[in-house]
Amino acid sequence: MKLTIALLPGDGIGPEVIHQAVKILDAISEKYNHTFEYKKADVGAIAIDKTGNPLPDETLEICSSADAILFGAIGDPKYDKDHNATIRPEQGLLRLRKELDLYANIRPVISYDYLIHKSNLKKEIVEGTDFIIYRELTGGIYFGEKKFSEDGKEAIDTCKYTASEIDRIAHLAFKAAKSRRKKLTLIDKANVLVTSRLWRKRVKEISKSYPGVQLNFLYANTAAMQLILKPTQFDVILTENMFGDILSDAASVISGSIGLLASASIGKKTALFEPIHGSYPKAKGKNFANPLAAVLSAAMLLEHFQLIDEAEDIKNAVEKSIELNITTPDLNSTNHFSTTNVGNFLRDFILDDENTFYNK
Numbered sequence: 150m151k152l153t154i155a156l157l158p159g160d161g162i163g164p165e166v167i168h169q170a171v172k173i174l175d176a177i178s179e180k181y182n183h184t185f186e187y188k189k190a191d192v193g194a195i196a197i198d199k200t201g202n203p204l205p206d207e208t209l210e211i212c213s214s215a216d217a218i219l220f221g222a223i224g225d226p227k228y229d230k231d232h233n234a235t236i237r238p239e240q241g242l243l244r245l246r247k248e249l250d251l252y253a254n255i256r257p258v259i260s261y262d263y264l265i266h267k268s269n270l271k272k273e274i275v276e277g278t279d280f281i282i283y284r285e286l287t288g289g290i291y292f293g294e295k296k297f298s299e300d301g302k303e304a305i306d307t308c309k310y311t312a313s314e315i316d317r318i319a320h321l322a323f324k325a326a327k328s329r330r331k332k333l334t335l336i337d338k339a340n341v342l343v344t345s346r347l348w349r350k351r352v353k354e355i356s357k358s359y360p361g362v363q364l365n366f367l368y369a370n371t372a373a374m375q376l377i378l379k380p381t382q383f384d385v386i387l388t389e390n391m392f393g394d395i396l397s398d399a400a401s402v403i404s405g406s407i408g409l410l411a412s413a414s415i416g417k418k419t420a421l422f423e424p425i426h427g428s429y430p431k432a433k434g435k436n437f438a439n440p441l442a443a444v445l446s447a448a449m450l451l452e453h454f455q456l457i458d459e460a461e462d463i464k465n466a467v468e469k470s471i472e473l474n475i476t477t478p479d480l481n482s483t484n485h486f487s488t489t490n491v492g493n494f495l496r497d498f499i500l501d502d503e504n505t506f507y508n509k
């Protein structure tokens with residue numbers, strides 16, 4: 150298969166982790182005879198530094214004409230100092246999501262057997278966790294009208310949802326639940342927000358088309374608690390933009406590190422794949438950031454094009470690295486490996502057909 154992949158490494162540790170993800174994609178293309186053509190472009194703080202724009206036209210053009218986008222991370226602390234700053238790196242990612250209509254952000258959360266003892270949560274709580282978050286990504290309070298009064302004493306963010314925005318992601322989430330353990334949990338704040346009441350109404354209606362799927366509801370605050378108390382109760386979680394952002398970071402504790410969670414953002418045409426972690430400015434350039442979330446995002450990219458064996462190869466290599474403790478300091482406080490070392494191990498494991506060396 151021939152794919153054109155737009156590479157947007159972005160800020161902080163983004164370039165380091167994307168470099169490893171590309172190494173792994175190259176190993177896959179070598180093994181399976183695919184052709185992946187990369188087109189690199191700037192986004193975020195680095196794009197502001199170069200052009201004044203967090204999403205330059207050229208980047209948007211490269212992304213729209215690519216088959217898929219592999220994204221690193223975004224954000225730079227220098228923009229946090231000035232709360233009145235009108236141009237921020239994050240706007241690059243937000244505009245990209247909006248322009249490409251990437252309305253469904255899919256974030257799988259699983260527990261890894263070999264990491265269970267390292268979790269901050271008890272083994273019996275984490276064991277067997279396997280759920281997937283469907284986060285709405287182009288609506289809600291992130292994109293509603295915003296106002297900052299001239300005297301600087303009042304600010305307004307608006308949360309707005311339309312039925313069609315809810316329906317399209319709800320269908321995707323129900324389809325996912327149908328092919329999994331057939332349970333869908335809608336997370337909202339329907340006791341307070343009218344937008345949440347609209348979500349419930351639409352999702353209840355849509356559930357009639359998926360009779361095999363059991364639907365239940367949780368308020369976002371209760372859900373935050375339940376995710377930590379009993380994560381195994383969840384199969385597919387459907388939620389709006391901001392709750393999805395907050396709850397997916399909370400859920401990352403279950404896997405053992407936020408450096409493990411990958412995501413896919415699906416729209417009408419080009420899909421985007423990115424780790425859920427941020428730019429981790431303190432680790433920038435130090436070669437110890439965990440590349441696994443970026444590598445697993447590349448696996449999600451391959452799955453999106455039905456390259457199932459290829460994606461499976463990557464996931465097996467990741468599991469092996471975890472089993473053998475060939476991991477970065479977030480997962481391995483004593484004998485940790487560098488970002489590059491982990492990437493090299495994954496590449497060698499994928500290319501070594503018999504896996505003779507590492508199974509010894």
Ligand code: IPM
Binds near residue numbers: 239243
């Ligand atoms: C994420 C990030 C973004 C978000 C930021 C960088 C704008 O936290 O992808 O989860 O809030 O959506």
Ligand code: MN
Binds near residue numbers: 394395425
């Ligand atoms: Mn987030």
